[in-house]
Amino acid sequence: MQLDYIVRKGARKIPDKIALVDVNQQITYGEYDQRCNNFANYVIKDFKISPGDRIALLLENSIEICVAYYSIPRTSAIIVPLNFFMAKKELEYCINDSKPVMLIYGDKFKDDISYYKKRCPSIREFISEQQFDKLCQIPFEGKRLKPPKKVYESDTVFIAYTGGTTGFPKGVMLTHEGLFNNLMSSGRAVIDSLHKADNIENGLEMLEHSILIPIPIFHLAAMLVFLMSSFMGYTIYLHKGFKANKIVQSIDKYKINHIVCVPTNIISLVEFLESEEAKKYDLNSLKQLTYGAAPISPTVLSRAMELLPTTKFRQAYGQTEYSPVITQLTSEDHELAKKFPEILKSGGCPQIGTEVEIWKNGKFLPKGEIGEIIASGKSIMRGYWNKKDLTQKTIREIDGKNWLFTGDVGYLKEINGKDYLFLTDRAKDMIVSGGENIYPKEIENVIYQLNGVKLCAVIGVPDEKWGEAVVALIVPKKGANLKGEQIIHYCAE
Template structure:
């Protein structure tokens, strides 16, 4: 990470020290602790130390608005928050709204009343391994994902679920001791966390970048002997677009790029495979399934380039010990080739949504995870993901909850009705569009509405375009027909989700 380096032994001591700090600061097994930061070494230590101490990380998306941080922190009943210097003032501004946080820890920040300095906080703690026994059914982390009401839900993952997905993925990932795995996706993302676990499990080196910069990413891939990287399609697209001499770079050390989390165009994928000349592996899954349910391995990618381009539209086959079903609205199985909701079962599924028994029962009814995605399985066992049953938008790997955006737009005085949808974007996979009905005799420009949203939402959640209509299409019960709204923008796109 930058100029910082840790050996395995140094990391072992640092993790033990932080774990002992958690234990000796009064935290109990099962207590939730939050982290708000861009990628850094402390973030990695945070996950490993929490696992040893039996406390449960709640990583916060730094791109969310402070109001959204408040909701997640309070919902998780968080007892402690670690914050990098860049976000101390943001947390301080909402401190009075945080109901359960008792300890505020600042990493490499100027001294501030009511905050403890991270280095001083851990300094007196032993570096011996804690004696606490952690079992595989205990919670390992809690990550927040979308909810139908617009509020995110905390998906609780156990040690068993995460290690199961690790073993499932390492069964086909050709890693070995000495490999160098680049992590640039933010560590509040499940895939980045599992990628770090996999790297350590295989005896590799984690090469961590603070944030995504296409020029720096390409430099690292070509000059730092990186053997594997996990990227979202928006990152791949940005590298191909904004690094003019990328075709001249030497990527001979690079063996594998794993991608997923949002739509990717066939043209982008083809160009990336030509430039990087390495194996490409696609992962399909969701936070509630740790990371991966299916994978499209390197061989189908090669087959696609050799004359079977339709394979690039597939999300792959199930990872080991995972079952996939396609069902109708009554959970009845559908035949091969028929489109329905994708259901999954395997050891990598979440335990529950935090403190939401009804939502948990609905999502896991019958012992199967109801993904909310629609797709079909072909005669060769490949899963094709076509659309979302849910309306969630995935923009550049970030989840956007339409209802949350709509709630903000309804606060705009000139708007009487609104629907938010995802539309295709070469850069981001999808981007947010607002379709607006104005009040009679009221006027507003797209720019004014977008600027209004920027004051109340995270940047990735804000609409990038606004359409004005006379009326929104609705079904007899009054629900907006979002599929009908999306259709004109997605016409000609065979693949809607990845």
């Protein structure tokens, strides 16, 4: 099944239901599908896209990025969602590595476009958010145009860049099939939790639910939740960031049923919910909170569950390379943790259609022994863009099955008849701060560009709010007069 089927399905079954709401506008599923058609027709007829061309997106959460996610696959092009938290040099690398022919950018980034115009020659057209919105609303005469090449489930639909321990981000090629398998498994967990549906394909009866997505949907975890929510016919509310008071106001005002966030957000939410101001808001509509992307303190999580007694909690662990969810800690697991508290320290159990094993020294390890976490299933990436050798190291065949070697370290433990995955170390030297994957090598490369730096090492240290904070240890050259504020300012630029 291809991703653009999702909005077509919504337009056919619930054309008048509100699909998307952002700070500027709201549109129905019928309007959503029409905008996707209009932009796809422009790209095919006027821009003359070629099969497999890339279109890059530098957009915050908005209706525009949601339309782009479903319209671009209708053209046989590949989406390259860019992480706007990356430095310009990193984004320049991602762009020149993937060589997109078009870049759609948001207002927040308009002052940076001249930089990319000078350095990224593959881009033939730069389209602002406003221009994109107009193109999506220009009616196209006649039927929807066919893409220049038939699109198959095995085709790459996204190239998502993730940080690299070598200092350069890696482009992860994700297929229609891989993403669809992952969203169906995740969707079943939501349905089983909230509605006890027996059959996901028949049980997803365009539910009358709504979801609030405040984390950027260039992140694959948020992207998957977005795709799943569209498939389920939710009304999707989009925020451009997480401010606890604004989030709580929206839940109360719009009677939001579901929210997705990272552990740092939960900490902020707990702090606000413990304040006097929070008492005036009604959060009983919130049926589920999904979180992931970083470890969370069981103490913080338990307190959040106390403050939101009518809300079910669900955690997901995964990697971009697996489209992305590998294991889930379901709402039932969170309840079971009242009897077995250790469960809250785990990443949950393998989701439907996924096998998880622990590997070391060329063999599978028994439960309780620590090794590298590997996963097998239909959600494995197609490979790394332009990195064949790394792909072969990361995806390996064992006993006739392909396995993704995650680089994460952990062990499996049976609790109450189920196998739970426990992580003991993150991939390589990665730092996870506020849900963001930060690779020390990338920061070290920047710091070494400063005059006066002899040696540099970047590490993560425990932080109550962010999970981990980034610390740079620097040995200056003889006679150098480096200041901490100067280095921080340089890195920020």
